[in-house]
Every structure is written in C-alpha cells, then in structure tokens.
Amino acid sequence: MTITQNKLLPLLMASGKKTVAMFLRLFPVLLGVLLLSSLIIEMIPTLIAWGALGHGSLIDMLIADAIGSIAAAQPVISYLLAGELQKAGVDLYAVTTFIIAWVTVGIIPLPVEAMMLGWRFAVWRNALAFVMALLVAWLTVVTLHV
Amino acid sequence: MSEHAGKRQGGGRKAYRGWLFLAAVCAFYLLLYWLFPQFGAAGIGRFQTMAVELGPVFLLVFFFLWATELFSGTTRKLAELTSHGSGVKGWAIAIFAGVLSHGPIYPWYPLLQNMREHGMRVALVAAFLYARAIKLPWLPLMAFYFGSAYMVVLTFWILVFAVLHGWLIERLLGESAAPD
Numbered sequence: 001m002t003i004t005q006n007k008l009l010p011l012l013m014a015s016g017k018k019t020v021a022m023f024l025r026l027f028p029v030l031l032g033v034l035l036l037s038s039l040i041i042e043m044i045p046t047l048i049a050w051g052a053l054g055h056g057s058l059i060d061m062l063i064a065d066a067i068g069s070i071a072a073a074q075p076v077i078s079y080l081l082a083g084e085l086q087k088a089g090v091d092l093y094a095v096t097t098f099i100i101a102w103v104t105v106g107i108i109p110l111p112v113e114a115m116m117l118g119w120r121f122a123v124w125r126n127a128l129a130f131v132m133a134l135l136v137a138w139l140t141v142v143t144l145h146v
Numbered sequence: 147m148s149e150h151a152g153k154r155q156g157g158g159r160k161a162y163r164g165w166l167f168l169a170a171v172c173a174f175y176l177l178l179y180w181l182f183p184q185f186g187a188a189g190i191g192r193f194q195t196m197a198v199e200l201g202p203v204f205l206l207v208f209f210f211l212w213a214t215e216l217f218s219g220t221t222r223k224l225a226e227l228t229s230h231g232s233g234v235k236g237w238a239i240a241i242f243a244g245v246l247s248h249g250p251i252y253p254w255y256p257l258l259q260n261m262r263e264h265g266m267r268v269a270l271v272a273a274f275l276y277a278r279a280i281k282l283p284w285l286p287l288m289a290f291y292f293g294s295a296y297m298v299v300l301t302f303w304i305l306v307f308a309v310l311h312g313w314l315i316e317r318l319l320g321e322s323a324a325p326d
Binding site: 028096124 | 191279287292314
C-alpha cells in the first residue's frame, strides 16, 4: 500500500503540474477570445438588421460566409438566425453557407487553435473551411433540387 | 529531450504573447465601453453567461487531460490508431469522434495537441475538426427549421468534405507538419 502510494503521488503531482501549466498558458488567450466572441455575437443581429444580405446569391453567400466565420457560439443560435434570414427572403445558398461557416470556420478562436496546433495549420484549415462552406452549401442546395 | 526543452522555451514565449493578447482585448473593451457604453455592457453580459456555461466544461476537460497524462499509454494507443499507418480505420475513428464530440471547441485543442505530439496524423486532426460541424443533438432542430431532406443532405456533404478537408490539409502542410 505504502509502495503504491509512494509511486502514485509523484506521478499524480507531475502530471497535475503539466496539465496546470498547459491550462495557464491557454488561459489568457481563451479569456481574450471569449471576450471578443461576446462582442461579435452581439453584433450579428445588428448586421442582419442593417441589410448586409439580400444582394444576390454569390455576394450573399460570401457575406454569409464572413459573418458565420466570425461567429463563435452554440450552433443552435446559427439555426435560429438562419431561420430568420430565410424568413427575411435570403436564399437557401446563403443561409446554408452561414450555417456551415458558423461551425467550420473560427476566426475568433484562431489564436487558441494556432497556439495549440500551429499557425500554419490554423490558417490553412480555416481558409480551406471558408472556401468549402461555399461548396458544401452549393452542393446541398443543388442536391435538394435534383 | 532537447526538443522538449525547446518546446518549453517556445511555450514561455507563447504564454507571454497570450497575456499581451488579453491586455489588447481589455484595452479594446475599455475604449468600446467609453465610446458605446451600452454595447460594451451587452458584450460583458454575454461574456459572463458564456463563462458560466464554459466553466464546468473546462473543469471536466482539465481532469480528462490529467487522466490522459497519467495514462499516457492510452493516449499513445489512441494516437497509434490515428497515426500514419492507420488507414481507413484511422479516418473512421477521427470522423466518428468528431461527430460525437460536442460542446465548445476550446477544450478540444489541448487534447488534439497532445494526440499530435503522440503521432496523430495532421489530416485526421483536420477531419476531426471538420466533422464537428455535425451536431447530433441539434439535428432534430435543423430538421424542424429546414426539413429532414435538408438535414440528411447537408450531413452527407459535411462527412464527404471532412475527408476532403483532411486530405487537402495534409497535402498543403506535408505529412509530418509539426506545430510551429
């Protein structure tokens, strides 16, 4: 029992210290990102109310992609906002782009992703996801109309 | 060993940049609060809600990471299952795990970093992150808003693009892309 305790305690302490160090390194970035996300989420309904969308399919898709990319919140909010967009007459291509970009592109969490997985990875992953949001939206709507 | 020491030094620099980033965001908030007090207050209110929601999640992830540190053999095994020789099984595990993973993205980054250090393929990290776009608990709500056919078709294309996304990332960064 004492032998197990003697081996286990230093192991628990060492792994605990490593985990705490990892979290402390992440903490300020995470806090900053959450503060920025809070502002962005407050801005999105205003952007929609200002008529940022409704200029034609491709431009709408690009704007929806950009708005979705800067959002960082529960996906359920994207469904609610997308539902409102559709009611307001925005076409399904843009609405779908908005939903996809919301969950695949993360401009606000980018500093955290870069810190953990590297800048090259984070930038390329998000850039590709931005382009792919347009493709997935287009393919989804085209498939539905077949 | 020297690689680890280098990583720690790099980690120190990154930590310093993290505090600088937080200071810049706080300064921006102060400016915003001064210029548009209502907007600044709404942002703070939203932040408080998010922080309360995320707190317990982070606590859980902390203990989960601690456990993976303790049982590093399991982490190595998981990383092995998603390493370069993992083939179709590796892709299936990464995508399935991405679909099943839920909650905010932030707690998943340290875990993925840990897995990368143990040999997980960069393609599978990207595929995992893309597959997270499928939110199983929210699918009924999506079907309610946009119809079942829409939900099925969109889910299908996300799965296809999760593979494509991972494959492209690996082509762009190289198979042994290491965090910079």
